[in-house]
Amino acid sequence: MEEHLTVGRVAELAGITVRTLHHYDEIGLLRPSARTAAGHRAYSAADVERLRKVLAYRRLGFGLREITDLVDDPATDAVAHLRRLRGLLLGQRDRAAAMVTAIDRELEARAMGIGTTPEERLRMFGARLYDAIGSAYPATRRTEPRIAARIWDALGDARTVLNVGAGTGSYEPPDREVTAVEPSAVMRALRPPGAAPCVAAAAERLPFEDRSFDAAMAVSTVHHWPDPVAGLRELRRVARRVVVFTYDADDIGWRQRFWLTRDYLPEFAGLLTGWPALADLTRAIGGRAEPVLIPWDCADGFFEAYWRRPEAYLDDHVRRAVSVWTRVGPEAERRAVRSLREDLASGRWAERNRDLAALDTAELGLRLLVA
């Protein structure tokens, strides 16, 4: 009879948890082909080979649903899989190398006291950043229905909608005519088949006539724009209604309330340097700001999303889909994660954050700007 490995042994060899293997089984991604006499999962050589592919795609940042399609693709044999993985890895390596070159250039310019232009900063921290980290995005970044409902409600009766900094299109309303704008080629390539048409452009210079859309929206993107006020004025120019989901950078209160930035990642504050006040952003669109509470089980894995699920921040896939971790740098990230892991193991985190268990939503500075 063919030899099978136990679930524990496979987990150990692959460097993942037994729980992950159970989950893969439950969602049909990796069903072990046998059971032991005691009813435990048993994996054949073919199962292990499938797991190897799953983990390789996972490491590249693909979501579990996409991986199922990739590994089940009948047109793809083992060699074709390896070729595809190799191509994806080379792409990732090239993007990382381009990012290192851009950082080196900026470091050099700073050392020589030369200021960088808005265009250069855009290349570095806007679209370029997403060219480098974009492939990890779909793993955990998806539509949170309760936030989507707020955004779609604010769009009112708009029939034509421009979605700026659209990424993979998570919050595009399904029942309106949407045009997307996205400067990162990697993000554009990750838009699902059938998604709204997408134009390669940046918010600060929208290639549209005045008032060409009923509404313009921008979700979790304004903080990436080199010139947020100029970008928001552009949204105002091309649309009659503007809806922006962003956060209040000048409210120190929420940063103190959020244990992740307060106790583990104080470097976050540095990312907000020079960021315009919320009043400047609302003024740019001529609108008002409303708080958006984050549900404890938020489906969109943005930075603050796991405020009641601290273990999530230990997961590399969760961090790779959030630009903050790339922007603070590997040293701060390693220290924050190590320290959080220790506090979770010792019970210190639970002790310090006991009050969170009773909350279903948290006010962590997220705002909906509506004009």
Ligand SMILES: C[S@@+](CC[C@H](N)C(=O)[O-])C[C@H]1O[C@@H](n2cnc3c(N)ncnc32)[C@H](O)[C@@H]1O
């Ligand atoms: C965190 S993602 C948000 C994507 C999408 N709106 C969502 O909610 O999933 C931020 C996006 O902003 C884009 N971006 C960066 N700089 C930009 C700019 N100057 N104008 C428009 N979009 C920009 C990035 O390429 C990235 O796709």
